[in-house]
Structures are given as C-alpha cells and as structure tokens.
Amino acid sequence: MEPADSPLEEHLRGHLHAVLERRAAQAGVLDVAYRTVDSPLGSLLLAATEVGVVRIAFERQDHDAALDELARVVSPRVLRAPARLDGTARELEEYFEGHRTGFDVPVDLTLAGGFRLAVLDVLRRIGFGATLSYAGVAERAGSPRAVRAVGTACARNPVPLVVPCHRVVRSDGSVGEYAGGPQAKRLLLALERGAKVGG
Template sequence: MNDIRHDDNMAALLSTPVDAGTLSRLHRRLEQEAERADLVDVAYTTIDSPVGELLLAATPEGLVRVAYAREDHERVLETLGQKISPRILRAPKRLDAAAREIDEYFARRRQVFDLRLDLSLSTGFRRLVQTHLPEIGYGQTRSYRDMAELVGSPKAVRAVGTACATNPLPIVVPCHRVLRTDGTLGGYVGGLEAKTLLLDMESAA
C-alpha cells in the first residue's frame, strides 16, 4: 500500500507544471554547481544574429565551435561530445565574451576578434590554413590560391578549400573572406547567403 501511495505522490509531483522562471533558476544552480565541481568540459549557448541562430561552444582553452543553424546544433553538440567530452552543459556566462564580440562585429563596432581559441577540432594542414585565416583583414579577400601560397603549399588549392569548408569557427576565423580565383564566392558552411551578407557588411564599412 505504501508503494502505491509513493507512486501516486511521485506521479503527482512529476505532473505538476513548473514555470519558466523556476526552471531557469534550477538550471542556473546546476550550472554553478557543475562549474564549482569542475564537471563542465564544454560550455555552450546560442545567440541570435543577422545570419540566423548561432551555437557557441567553449572549452577551458577557449572558443572551440561556432555553428550555423543549418549545421544542426544538436548534431554539432553530439560531435563535440564524441570528439572532446560528453560533459557538456548550456552555460551562457562562459560564452559572454564571445557573444559580446560577435554582437559588436555585426554592429560594425569590431573588426578584429580578441578571443582565446581552442583549435583542437582541426589538425595538420587544415589547422595550418585556419591559423592563417585571421591574417586576411576586415573588408579584404584572398583566393584559395593565395592562401595555398601563403602557407607554403602553392599546389594545395583544393586542400585549402577543404580547410575553409571544415573551419569549426566561422565568422571568428574568417573563412568567408576566401574566394575562388575568378572572384566568385565558392562554398561556405553557413550558405552563400550568409557569406554574401558578411562580405557586403565588411566592404560597406
């Protein structure tokens, strides 16, 4: 009989609606406790932007991922769990600086990002190319061939394209500033509409 009463009480408790404010407070407490216990390896949040909702993720080393909605945020988080750590938590405060700088960029108040970056999702030639992408100044563009020459592998034009296509930190690491040799856009992880918007915004400054 006690078991039945316990089950009824539990069912009633679980079916009681919880308001958004209470959920927010509970999540914030969970976030604080997890931080204190050093249980968060990947913190993430989402922000709105002129190119749609962006997922931002960071490790203790720095910003590790910026993802467009078209990449499927749930799938991106799954991949981070596999490649970095399953200890992932929505923790917006850890991403405050990144969110602020991206907002400033879209408001045309920032041309250079000043964030610690974690490039561990890339290796080898891809990482080499991505490390050099921030050398392309705001409002400027380079061709895939230019980038191949810059990193000392003038014949690796296709590999440069792959490095740009797999850049885990778009916008912050500006692969959108790399174009085909004929001046056409080429591909972009956020889609050609997003790439056009970023280039137009920068060239208008």
C-alpha cells in the same frame, strides 16, 4: 500534444539549470559550455572550453550535430552555460553592428589538425574587408597545390567568423561555398566593405 509547462514550472526548471551550471563550473566538470545567439545570419551555436571558443555553428549545420561532435571529440560533459560565452556573444554583436574588425576572444582549435591548422593560421591574418583566393591561401600555408584541401579546411573551420574563412574567394572573385551558405558569405563580405568601425 503535451500541455505547456506553467510559468512556475518554467521558472523552477530555469533555476535548477542555473544551479547545475554553477555547481559544474565550481567542480571543474564543465568541459564544454554552449549557448545560442541570434544574428543577421540566423541562430548561431557558440561553444567554449576553458581554453577558448571551440565551435561556432550555423543553423544549417544542425546545432544538435555540432553538440554531438563536441561530446564525441572534446568531452561528453557539455552543458548549456551561457556565461562562459558572454564575451564571444558581445564581440559577435559588435562585429555585426560594424564596430569590430577582429576578435580578441581566445580560441581552442581542438577540432582542427594537420594542414587545416596551417590554413586556419593564414585565415586569421586576412585583414578585415580583404579577401584572398583559395590558391593564395594554399601558397601562404606552404602547399601551393593544395587548393582543394584549403576548400575543405574552410568548410570544416570549427570557428567561422572568429577565424574568417568567409574572406576566402575563388580566383575569379566569385564567393564560392560557405558553411553558412553563399548568401551568408555575401552578407559578411558586404558588411565588411560597408562597416563604419568606431562610429
């Protein structure tokens, strides 16, 4: 078992990381910034490019795996740089507190393509507190028979919460699957039903 770092060593490590973060941003080589935040659903990984939020991952999705995917698909220049995600963290906090019904942060959908983009576009238009069936999403996305593909697109949504795939339910009204787990989906739907926005 390794000895714990002293408070001075921790302070120096934090200072050096802050310098690295600042210099990377100044040099324009901070392609993907990330941070984690606590939420009622557990720890969330947030990542953003200069374009916008590119990834939100639940703890059960394995944050390290999400960072590896970003390094492979978007850029290997990935750095913990919380400041770029302050706005996203603040909006998520307001959402979980019941004071926000939608997200204003810019989104980067680099990790999605093809039919998935059409599905994500439909998801963004499902109102706060409303739900739509997988079949309904397929129809609005222009492919009424692509119900299974809608399920896959929801499961692989790179920015859940901001693009609300939790509002998609089965035709019988049951919640179905969710990247954050069915319990998380139920919690989100209940939160939206009981939110007192603006109060």
